[in-house]
Amino acid sequence: MSREKKSELLRMLEFLKQENILLKQRLMEALQLDSSRQFLERAESLQQQFLQNDQALALMHHDLVMLYQKHSDGKSYLLQREGLESDLDKMKEEIGHLRTQCADLPNSGGAPASYGLPG
Numbered sequence: 001m002s003r004e005k006k007s008e009l010l011r012m013l014e015f016l017k018q019e020n021i022l023l024k025q026r027l028m029e030a031l032q033l034d035s036s037r038q039f040l041e042r043a044e045s046l047q048q049q050f051l052q053n054d055q056a057l058a059l060m061h062h063d064l065v066m067l068y069q070k071h072s073d074g075k076s077y078l079l080q081r082e083g084l085e086s087d088l089d090k091m092k093e094e095i096g097h098l099r100t101q102c103a104d105l106p107n108s109g110g111a112p113a114s115y116g117l118p119g
Helices: 003-033 037-069 075-102
Strands: none
Touching: 003 037, 003 075, 037 075
């Protein structure tokens, strides 16, 4: 894998980690404004999704580091790289979906904290 491709994958991974953090912060702010039972149930569900994303992103980070250490372009290597790229694309979609779910969270009037997903 070229150095540029590795850097691109690492940037995407770091961006997705940051986006997940921003969404968690957005949820924390919303919880300060609405503590109704109904909202707490919704917040708990969102928090579970954020935690699952954290775990998946950590695994992808590990996979990317392992891929960095390989200096092969063999079939196994290419399959791992394609799998990682596919996983990153799925995570990008998942975080985009979560951002949509968080769009209507109560807020204090400030703009939602989000960079917006690239590409």
